Amino acid sequence: MRTIFFCAVIVLWFCATQPARSASVTDANSGRKDFLSQLKNPTDWLEIQADLRLRAEYYNNKRLDKNARGHEQLIFPRYRLRAGAKVKITDDVDFNIRFVTEPRYYIQPKSQDPQFDRNEILIDRFNLVVRNAFDLPLTITAGRQDIILGSGWLICDGTPLDGGRTAFFDALRFTYDIDGKDSVLDLILIDNHADSGKIFNPFHDRDFDLTEQDEKGFIAYWSKKTGKKSGLDLYYIYKQYTEQVAANSYEGEVHTLGLRKYGTLTDHWDYSMEFAPQFGHKNGNSLGSFATNDQLIYNFNDEKNNMLTLGYEYLSGGDDRNNNFDKCFGRVDTWSVLYQGNLDAIDGRSYDNANLHRLYVDWETDVTKKARLLSGYALLFADDNTSAGRTNGMSKSGNFKGQLLKTMLKYKPCKNIEHRLEAELFLPGNFYSQAKNDPAVFLRYGFYWTL
Numbered sequence: 081m082r083t084i085f086f087c088a089v090i091v092l093w094f095c096a097t098q099p100a101r102s103a104s105v106t107d108a109n110s111g112r113k114d115f116l117s118q119l120k121n122p123t124d125w126l127e128i129q130a131d132l133r134l135r136a137e138y139y140n141n142k143r144l145d146k147n148a149r150g151h152e153q154l155i156f157p158r159y160r161l162r163a164g165a166k167v168k169i170t171d172d173v174d175f176n177i178r179f180v181t182e183p184r185y186y187i188q189p190k191s192q193d194p195q196f197d198r199n200e201i202l203i204d205r206f207n208l209v210v211r212n213a214f215d216l217p218l219t220i221t222a223g224r225q226d227i228i229l230g231s232g233w234l235i236c237d238g239t240p241l242d243g244g245r246t247a248f249f250d251a252l253r254f255t256y257d258i259d260g261k262d263s264v265l266d267l268i269l270i271d272n273h274a275d276s277g278k279i280f281n282p283f284h285d286r287d288f289d290l291t292e293q294d295e296k297g298f299i300a301y302w303s304k305k306t307g308k309k310s311g312l313d314l315y316y317i318y319k320q321y322t323e324q325v326a327a328n329s330y331e332g333e334v335h336t337l338g339l340r341k342y343g344t345l346t347d348h349w350d351y352s353m354e355f356a357p358q359f360g361h362k363n364g365n366s367l368g369s370f371a372t373n374d375q376l377i378y379n380f381n382d383e384k385n386n387m388l389t390l391g392y393e394y395l396s397g398g399d400d401r402n403n404n405f406d407k408c409f410g411r412v413d414t415w416s417v418l419y420q421g422n423l424d425a426i427d428g429r430s431y432d433n434a435n436l437h438r439l440y441v442d443w444e445t446d447v448t449k450k451a452r453l454l455s456g457y458a459l460l461f462a463d464d465n466t467s468a469g470r471t472n473g474m475s476k477s478g479n480f481k482g483q484l485l486k487t488m489l490k491y492k493p494c495k496n497i498e499h500r501l502e503a504e505l506f507l508p509g510n511f512y513s514q515a516k517n518d519p520a521v522f523l524r525y526g527f528y529w530t531l
Contacts, residue, residue, distance in 0.1 A: 116496070120531050125168040129178060133160040133244075134527040142422040144473065144508050144516035150189035158184035160245060164205055172212050176225075178205035182245040201283040202276060204246040217257040224248050224279075229266065229301045230313045230340050233354060233373050233410055238272045239290035240411035243421075246290070247412070250279060262305045270297035270409075274325040292429070293329035294322040297409070309350065310343025317408045321362070328429050332362035334406045350377040358405060369405040369434075371395045385452075389442040397435020397463040404434030404466075415440075416484055418504040418522040419460070426473055426516065427466060436481075437461040451491045458484040462511050478510030500526040 120128050136156040145151060164178025183199035186192035207223030227249050229235040238249035254267045272295045277285050301315040317336040324331055335358065342352040351374075358369040373393045380386035395405040411432065413420040424433050440458035447453050460481035465474070486504040493499075504522040 116531065127166040127168075128163075128531065129165060130163045130531040131161075132527075132529045135159065136525045138521075138523040139418075139422075140521040141518045142418060142520050142522070143426065144423065144506075144512060144518050144520055146518040150191055152188055153186070153192075154188040155184050155186055158182070162204070172210060174209040176205050176207050176209065177203065180204045180246060182242075198242075198245070198286060198288060199284060200276075200286045200288070202246060203280040203282075204248045206280065219253075219255040221251075221253040221255070224250050225253065227251065227253065227268065227409075229299070230303065230315070230338075231352065231354060231373070232414065234317060234336065234338065234356065234408040235299065235301070235315075236410055236414075237412040238270065238295075238409055240421075241290055241292070242276075242288060243413075249409070264303050266299065266301040266303075268297075268299040268301070270295070270299070272296070274323075289325055292326035293324045293331070296320040296322060307343060311341075313340035314338070315340075319406070319408055330362050332360060332364075332367070334358060334360040334362065334367060334408070336406070336408055348379050348381060350379065351375065352377075356405075362406070365403065367403060367406070369396045369403065371405045384446045385444070387444045389440075389444075391438070391440045391442070393436065393438040393440075394463070395434045395436045397466055404432060407433060415456075415458075416486060416504060417502070417524070418486075418506055418520055419484055423506060423520065426512075435463045435466055437463060440484075447489070450493055451489060453487070453489050455487040456485070460484060460509075465511065473513055473516035475510055475513045478512075480509030481511045482509040483507045496530055498528040500524075500528070502526070 122128065135158040137154070137158060139153040140146075141148075141151050142153070143151065160180065160182040162178055162180045164176065167175040167177075169175060179201055180203075181199070181201045184197050186195050186197065203224065205224055205226070207221055207225045210220045210222075212218070213220050226247055227235060227238070237247040238251075239246045249268075250271050250273070252269045256265045256267075257263070258265055272291060273279070274289045274291045274294055276282055276288060276290050297320065298318040299315065301313065303311060303313045305311045315336075315338040317338070318333070319336075320333045321330040336356055337358075338354065338356040340352070340354040342350070344350050353375075354373045356371045358367065358371070360367045371394060373391075375389055375391045377390075378388045380388075395407070397404045415438075420433055424436075427435070438458055438460055440456060442454065442456040444452060444454045460483070462479045462481055465477060465479055484504065484506050487502070489501045491499045502522070502524040504520075506520040508517050508519070
């Protein structure tokens, strides 16, 4: 099976990257496009959806200890295959379904048990969409669905523990267009479960939890466009932690208020500012937190589409980890695969990313018409040295977490295929003790195909 799979990937890559050499080759490419279009839309009421993501990943010292058992990790293959369909019932009613699997094989360490992991198939999309409901500019989406609102900072992923395999919410969403498409109000009820088989039992179920506890929630999100590239978002997020599953799970409820303002300052300068105060209680402790995520972007407006981003992100932290800012439904590796979910879990819970000051600069440029390079550098600080030597690997004093360097090369030879090469290096600071003072490395190759 793996041999057939890799041969298929090589053939797809070879066919997509070959330049047109003659009229016959051009005709063949045109025929292939017609075939794919026919495959995607075989009838006017059915749309077939499919994508494949193949990855090879290498980690070293992601716990900052080169002497730790299994500190070196090589995963190959790690591939995610998704297939589904959108069925048009009427002009205003669609039914959507999608299946996903993301097995991975651990070449290193040999102690990984099992070597072949997560080989189950889940339903990650199962919903009904009704537009113009009750003769109003109202869209209702009921069932399992993906939801990303605003910048995706706090609302983008309902299943953080399985990484990039799924991100769905079991939700009921009402989207009302107040003023055409320029002003939109979203009201969302959420009922997520830690057990992946709570609603739909996976095929070949491996009992892999999606969160540490069951979670319920409500989101009210209003977005208003004030210009071609500017707008204002206001939101309220309520998240309730209910039935606990894992030992590091939470109990309680969190209220988050948010404001996001973005726009254009000049022909070259853009900006984005987001603020989110938070209150509630977790594990018997009252919660009072704050976070902000801000960017200043310079567009060179040149032929290489150069872009420079200066940013600052802050998530409050305190002596009690339960007072750390709660990322709500945004626990995902948005800016670092190595740090988020790995290094941040050394002194807390995976993907929490709280107790953090992040100062960073990112640069993007077109290497060729089909290739784009992204690079970044970040300084990471703790808001407070929460462990103060009490936790293994934490220093008794010191708030400098370290430096993060990263780069990514994207190459898109055609519409359906993209290759990515990624690298990250983390240099720990005095927030960690000498026992956790080894640099961490992450490398990844990714192949992406979309029907």
